[in-house]
Amino acid sequence: MTGCFITFEGPEGAGKTTILKEIHKKLQEKGIDPVATREPGGIKIAEQIRSVILDIENTEMDPRTEALLYAAARRQHLVEKVLPALKEKKVVLCDRFIDSSLAYQGYARGLGMEEVLSINLFAIEDVMPDLTIYFSIDAEKGLKRVYSGENREINRLDNEDLKFHDRVQKGYAILLEKYPERIKSVNADQTPEEVAEEVWLLIRNKLSL
Ligand SMILES: Nc1ncnc2c1ncn2[C@@H]1O[C@H](COP(=O)(O)OP(=O)(O)OP(=O)(O)O)[C@@H](O)[C@H]1O
Numbered sequence: 001m002t003g004c005f006i007t008f009e010g011p012e013g014a015g016k017t018t019i020l021k022e023i024h025k026k027l028q029e030k031g032i033d034p035v036a037t038r039e040p041g042g043i044k045i046a047e048q049i050r051s052v053i054l055d056i057e058n059t060e061m062d063p064r065t066e067a068l069l070y071a072a073a074r075r076q077h078l079v080e081k082v083l084p085a086l087k088e089k090k091v092v093l094c095d096r097f098i099d100s101s102l103a104y105q106g107y108a109r110g111l112g113m114e115e116v117l118s119i120n121l122f123a124i125e126d127v128m129p130d131l132t133i134y135f136s137i138d139a140e141k142g143l144k145r146v147y148s149g150e151n152r153e154i155n156r157l158d159n160e161d162l163k164f165h166d167r168v169q170k171g172y173a174i175l176l177e178k179y180p181e182r183i184k185s186v187n188a189d190q191t192p193e194e195v196a197e198e199v200w201l202l203i204r205n206k207l208s209l
């Protein structure tokens with residue numbers, strides 16, 4: 001098996017983290033030892049940057065600072081964790097990557113998707129995911145899940161108004177049109193078991209399992 005970089009994308013509460021854990025388990029059952037990680041975070045420095053970005057009290061953060069911090073966390077995570085794993089021919093499952101920056105900072109914050117792409121190309125050079133799974137759900141429904149769940153703290157980005165989260169979704173819609181070969185959409189508004197099944201099918205196809 002060759003290395004494969006698979007990213008999970010979507011609005012808040014779409015179920016990415018839940019399904020990523022399930023896919024990790026399913027791959028292990030097939031005798032594969034995948035690396036499961038997340039952005040921003042996944043390694044010490046990037047987790048430290050994450051707490052600065054997502055701190056609910058950092059309301060004065062400038063949008064360009066925000067975009068640069070995400071890109072910096074991405075760079076460090078890529079060189080410290082993702083690239084070494086791919087070099088060992090591992091499957092890497094990553095909760096969010098560059099598409100989040102394009103949808104959230106580029107489109108929803110209004111910085112421009114091309115501008116945000118260019119700072120990110122500096123961070124990632126030419127490393128793009130082999131497959132991106134987009135968890136499609138209405139922004140409001142996803143947010144309701146986040147606010148009613150008890151398993152994570154509400155962060156600064158969750159706290160943006162619904163219009164912001166609707167723009168995030170629009171940003172992703174643009175990306176789905178732009179990268180149809182790489183980004184595959186699943187219906188995230190189903191039971192976790194049904195969503196996991198759709199995602200599993202895509203991953204099995206990609207890995208020829
Ligand atoms: N298919 C589903 N149906 C209903 N609830 C779900 C489903 N998938 C996940 N949830 C619940 O919704 C909440 C958010 O799920 P999860 O953390 O997996 O989403 P996420 O996409 O990673 O969110 P975020 O990016 O905002 O952290 C959790 O409480 C989880 O238990």
Ligand SMILES: Cc1cn([C@H]2C[C@H](O)[C@@H](COP(=O)(O)O)O2)c(=O)[nH]c1=O
Pocket residue numbers: 012038039040070096097098099100101102104105157158
């Ligand atoms: C990578 C990345 C993330 N974001 C946003 C998306 C979420 O609101 C948070 C991360 O929280 P999660 O619970 O781990 O999903 O950060 C962003 O705006 N830009 C990015 O590049």
